[in-house]
Amino acid sequence: MSYGLEAINDNSYVQIDSETPRLCAIYNGIYLPSGRFSYVTFPSPITTAEPPCIFIQNSPTRPGDIYNSMTVNGGPGAWTGFTLATNNIAYLPTGKWFAAVFASRSTSEYGIFCWAGDTKLIYDSGAVPVIFTRASHSWSYQGVVVVGELGQGYAWANNMVGPLLSDEYFMINPFSRGVLQYHTTAAERGVRFNYGGNYLQIYSFSAISPWTNAGAPGAVFARLPGT
Incomplete structure (x- = not known):
């Protein structure tokens, strides 16, 4: 970048960039079955234009369940939740999840906040970063x-x-x-x-x-x- 805010850690990785938001977890929880489906509703709509990234951990107590679809519900600017479906009526989708977007959601009363030129909040020290493994x-x-x-x-x-x-x-x-x-x-x-x-x-x-x-x-x- 030619100007702005940039923070680099000891391993030379960029951790904060005022032009590029990091992937942050917005909501998380558990999902439970309703037949071979599981319906998750976010506490409030996610307002990004692009749909959120949905991460799941299928429960080790039901290791045989196979998931054949995931649909993000809602639309640009108002993603309301997602639906999981399994292949068979004997499968009962159970596990943990989180939804993440390349944006921040203000969760703290104090800390560091960074806004982009279009006034969107792109960094909040209170937002939970996704740690890719x-x-x-x-x-x-x-x-x-x-x-x-x-x-x-x-x-x-x-x-x-x-x-x-x-x-x-x-x-x-x-x-x-x-x-x-x-x-x-x-x-x-x-x-x-x-x-x-x-x-x-x-x-x-x-x-x-x-x-x-x-x-x-x-x-x-x-x-x-x-x-």
Whole structure:
């Protein structure tokens, strides 16, 4: 930048930039099932133009539940919540979540505040920053699998392997699209963190074999300390 406020830590990473907001957690909580769905309503609408990033931690007490969609409800300037759906009526979506945006929400009575030229608050020392822990878009095809009541499916494992920390989540936004397959439209995609193998896993359930290359959706993990 030619002028403005910039703070750099001991590792030469920019932590505050008056021209570039950081990703901050706005709301967090738990989600509970309503059948194979889970409906989450934010305490008040999120007012950004772009939809929030939704991070979830599917509960280790229900490790077999597979999530096949996440829809952010509302619209630009008024995102009201999100809906999770699982693949099977036997699945009861349960876990933790947080919603994050590239903006700050004033939560403190005192501290440091920074506004952009368009008067938007882009830094608040009281806002909770999202701590990214790992990211990868590399996947390995695992082949045909049998998943409980769903029967035969196809699976891919993210090549980044490691246990999920108690306050660590994965972003589910990239997994709202289908998996490419031969001679037809995309097949429905499912995702979960596989606690047995310590990796993120995606699935396709279809009578037609998919391509072994599922594309490169981003597996992005972040911590929210204290949750």
